[in-house]
Amino acid sequence: MRRQFVNDPEDVVPEALEGFAAAWPRHVRWNREPSYVLRAEPASDKVAVLSGGGSGHEPLHVGFVGRGMLDAAVPGAVFASPTAMQIRAASLAADTGRGVLHVVKNYTGDVLNFRIAGELLSDEGVRSDIVLVDDDLATDTDDPDGPGRRGTAAVVAVEKVCGAAAERGADLSELVELGRRVVSGSRTLSVALAAGAHPGQSRPSFELPDDRIEFGVGIHGERARERRAFGPRRALVPDMAAPLLRDLDLGRGDRLAVIVNGLGATHDLELYGLFGEVKALLEDVGISVARSLVGSYVTSLDMAGCSVTLVRADDEFLDLWDAPVSTPALTW
Amino acid sequence: MADQISPAHADLWVRGFAAAINDADDHLTDLDRRSGDGDFGTNMVTGLRRALAALPEHPDSPGAPFQALSDTFLSHSGGTSGPLFGMWFRDFAKAGHGTPALTLAGVAEAADRGWATVTRLGSAKVGDRTMVDAIAPAAESLGRSTAEGLSLEEGLRAAAEAAEAGAQGTSELLGRKGRTSYVGDAALGAPDPGAVAIGLFFRAAHASVTDGADGTR
Known part of the structure; x- marks a missing residue:
């Protein structure tokens, strides 16, 4: 309920x-x-x-x-x-x-x-x-x-x-x-620990057993193609990062912006922990995390889960990323 | 028998279409339940009810009733079939603007353009089990009828028959676009509700020039 x-x-x-x-x-x-x-x-x-x-x-x-x-x-x-x-x-x-x-x-x-x-x-x-x-x-x-x-x-x-x-x-x-x-x-992978519920509905859009996560979930309450075993965060981070690195063909010397995003009901304590591990993993393989954004920015109602986004960052990108912004959700 | 579609005929056409969809609500909803998520009939009825309320009392061109229909569908539906119907109606609005009456050739041109619009935006081709499977034969029929010099009544009757046959033919097709593509052969045996609605659209066109012979009501 x-x-x-x-x-x-x-x-x-x-x-x-x-x-x-x-x-x-x-x-x-x-x-x-x-x-x-x-x-x-x-x-x-x-x-x-x-x-x-x-x-x-x-x-x-x-x-x-x-x-x-x-x-x-x-x-x-x-x-x-x-x-x-x-x-x-x-x-x-x-x-x-x-x-x-x-x-x-x-x-x-x-x-x-x-x-x-x-x-x-x-x-x-x-x-x-x-x-x-x-x-x-x-x-x-x-x-x-x-x-x-x-x-x-x-x-x-x-x-x-x-x-x-x-x-x-x-x-x-x-x-x-x-x-x-x-x-x-840019590439993203998302995982869910629990689905969100539509306004006025007492049940989430899908049920997930305690020992499973939804791997590759979307942001509209739909199921992912794959369920995987739930485990400690340090085991999950490589599973999310590796396919992204492969698909973007990233390697030593590349620069990235990384977005670790909460899907609606996941706490910053978890998100910052995730980001730290993603950054360490990337730096281990010689990839520089030039900019980062951590928080709940693209949510799926009250879904518990996170997404990791890697974005290739050249000088022009970094210059524009750093430009002043003043909005309700993002300001610097 | 009218030989051109006056603003009053266009008004009758749109009202007749709305009434036909309303009568077919349960049937369309049932068809959509077999191929999609079961809200097609209700969405069309709701859209048309809003459109009827927005119809101009004294349309100044045969395009005006279709414009109201189009604007309503494009204003109230963020789905896929509603906006595509909105753009289909819009080509009839464009064809009817700035002219006192639409000829059979004008209707044929609107249908041709609408066919192109729906194909371009919906990326559906003939055989994909969508509204295009009724639009294409109707548009082709209208083109032939115009070339052969048929009367407005004959041309619209042939278009309605072609659209209805095309719609019926979708029962044999597997969906490749839209929600139907998710349910596979569970939808076989029932026609696509969007195609059925196009059949009703051309049937209403034919009725508007036969029932209201002088375009009055």
Whole structure:
């Protein structure tokens, strides 16, 4: 039995957005209908950077609206894509005349609705383009007709870096190129100790025996392809890191940004412990962890679990990563 | 018998389609339960109910009722079939804008464009067990009817028959796109609900020019 602080489950998302906007009045404002979040003080004369997706992953994406990152975020219902008209309206509101970059996690509904929004915007003379984020190694297959890898925590790196570049005046095609380069150098693996429960539901979306973990889990409460034995953290970290290193073809002398992300109900005590072990493992093989981000940024409701994301980091990436950012969820 | 689709005919077409979907709600939901997650009928009914409330009282072009339909579907559905229907209706809205009435050739062009739009955005081809399996034969039929100089009524009747036959044919197909792709051959024997809805769309088109002969209601 899971208990939650919820009134009517139908109202969970709009009530949270109302509270979010009220809590961060100097950073954001919320447009109720159609629903989107904009910077409190919109930027001028820059490409607008916008992202969106289902709710239930907070602080993603609304928490990253602010100077140095997103101009707008478009939240759908829990685990459901925003509508094309929501994305269109948010894009029109954020556009300064230099076009809109859409950062989209690779899920069928999100991709479709963002593509439709792009066509609607094009008819109205507003340029937009998509950076598709597909970093989840667990969903890598050879099927060319398949949906491809899912998008997960690498989206934070894409939003940070593209946001910084947009702030410095990059044009739309430069941002698309930059975003795609970050995506192609990013891979993530996630594991769950317990599934989350939808608002108003007393049961999690799947049950997991005490001696098992879900290995390669997604962020929408779906099961992973694989269950593995639960064991001590020091045994888990190599299992997560090794496939990522292999897939990105990383070796001695390479530089990375590492994101150790909580999936909603995992404590920072565990996450920092994980990060320390990931960093030690990488440095053991001569890979430098140039930047890091540890905390719960891309969650799956109250799922207990974590994800590890490795992102190739060149000088340009590091410079943009270090650029100032001021958002509810990320500030430096 | 009307030889062009006036704004009032387009209004009848959209209302007739909404009524047909409403009548078929349980059937569509049952079909979707066999191939997907069982919410297709309800989602269509909800979408159409909202669209009916948004229909202009005095449409100024035959595109206007379709525009209301399209906007509603694109505003309220973050899934996949709802937005694709929204874009399908949108090509009928575009075809009907700025013209007093749509000819059979105009309908054929809208269907052709809609076919291209749904294929481009949904990446589904004929044979994938989707709405495209009803759209393609209807669009092809409309093209032939236009070339052969058939009347509006004859052309729309042939399109409805082609769409319905295409929809029925999906019973024999394995799903490769959308949720159906997850259930495999469990869906065999039942047509795809999206394709069935396209059949109802063209049946409503035909009825709008026969039932409301002068386009009034």
